[in-house]
Amino acid sequence: MQAQARLLLEDGTLFTGRSFGAEGETTGEVVFNTGITGYQEVLSDPSYCGQIVTMTYPLIGNYGITRDDFESIRPYVHGFVTRRHEPVPSNWRAECSVDDLLKEYGIVGISDIDTRMLTRRIRHHGTMKGILTTGSKPVEELLEMMKDTTIEELRNQVPLTSTKHVYSSPGTGERIVVVDYGAKTGILRELNKRGCDVVVVPHDTTADEIRKLNPDGIQLSNGPGDPKDVPHAVEMISELLGEYPIFGICLGHQLFALAAGADTERLKFGHRGGNHPVKDLETGRCYITSQNHGYTVNEESIKGTDLIVTHINNNDKSIEGLKHKEYPAFTVQYHPEAAPGPEDNSYLFDRFIDMIREHKLNHPKKARQAVLAAAVKGAR
Template structure:
């Protein structure tokens, strides 16, 4: 089935749908990972976006329930060079096309994804639309331009949990609290995790390391969190513009100095805003499992997984209060920071290792030591 892709600058690509009829509009971005397409699709940070995979063959190992990073698929559409509908893997439970179809997400193949990625790298991530229904180029370009985009929008409210939940036995436990024993952990460290778009593997790692996790909606206020008497507070990843999320910065600012805080991705950006800084949109963002990051305290280089389009402006923060700890070796952008007066630190990348790499897993241990 023919599918037409239109970018806001008038650029067009013609492909074919491997999931049937459909249409989607969003910010077109690219991911450079060679594997882990299921983890990409179930990462809430991709809400409002259309994802293009740079690796040319996608779908060859299928999809399974164990690799879900949330309870849904979040990109508006999924672009690949070549789709493999015959997976060969003992863990496979269904094809990628079936999986996308279950969630109503359009999958498109058969066009030059490299040309699209090179265009975005040159011009920057931009609004776009893909359709098997409306095949009029002028109509599609006009509709792409009219879309509001993600800057200044509250994307977190679309993905955050509606009610608190716990995590035990590798699954969500609805309505639990810290009075409920999880997985037989004795004297666990208690973590309240703000769900801005949390990935399940973050909760998995904390519980594997002997912690008890209580996940709360993004709108939860500081008084409620402190009333739960946690040992630490975790700020998860999430989609979109951190400045578009109402009330969260004020909540985090009220928690500074009260409990140890660890932030990842959007949580890192929100911490930067809570410190009094600002953020800005990157040209095309960092998305993939092969981003080199330097730890300035040790001089070591980590290969990291990333998914973000915004960045903390280090120049907007006082060096007397906030220390830069990690930088991206591709473009020198901020990848980590810590507060000099409060027990709080954060990284822009994803240290949880699903599907990898594992270089930054030590950050979870650092947070645990801080709580102790």
């Protein structure tokens, strides 16, 4: 018989269900994802670091876990919530179960609760903190623990998920520096598919360090948390804006907006799932997108900047895309690499490559020999 698990929200709402995965206690922001499939990619998306993720689709675990489908080296979620957990997967590709994966990485899971009620509560009251536990501490003690856990303690996610070292994924095409704020593997996969020579750098890489890599373009990755918790990234982007073509995704989109003088704000309950409609304002076309974010660019703050809104969310009209009026730079709030989700928006990587090639034609680099000769002459 499965052990009991409990999920307690900071407003005192208590859910009691069955435990799966690891035993223990974990705190995080309780959020929900509306995807019907893709729970493995959700578990391994670094943007969920610090969060207890609720899947609104009722059956989770039926096709198991396949290492080839991971979006990062390991799962980063703080907890996992389902209506029904299937312990025995039925898929020829499955290498282990969700239960096995959660146990391997010490992640607590809970099933057999009313995820519809939980989702409606988050939608009505907004994202809130929660404790997921398999222990027997009384509710009063758990609530006190939550009061002592400030949101600030959940705001070091980017350093936790970013690479610690520079590494490359070689190609014969344009050299793209990917600044890793918690990057999904799908971004690298899309760039490599286009022959790009990819160099991945840590979140705190400086503008001068990026210049030394001699990039043709800069990719600002997705990542977890509040963009204002990564001020060094804003400074770096501000310095390089206009010098290199830039393409930002999700957190990278928000950091770019801050660097260009706009502001960001917290959404009530965020956008998480693979079915969010986004309208391209230039063409009028609507795309179905994969999303995972709790913050957005403030629409009013765009005024007075050199930014143009290119995409909006058809549900709540929030900003989903930006471009710079003068410099070769554009960003989207959603995930064009999908995984999970529709691949309708992978064309944006082609647009990025086209932007780089156009920039190189209009701003040809000096031959390296000429640069070295000038440096020697200046030293004399």
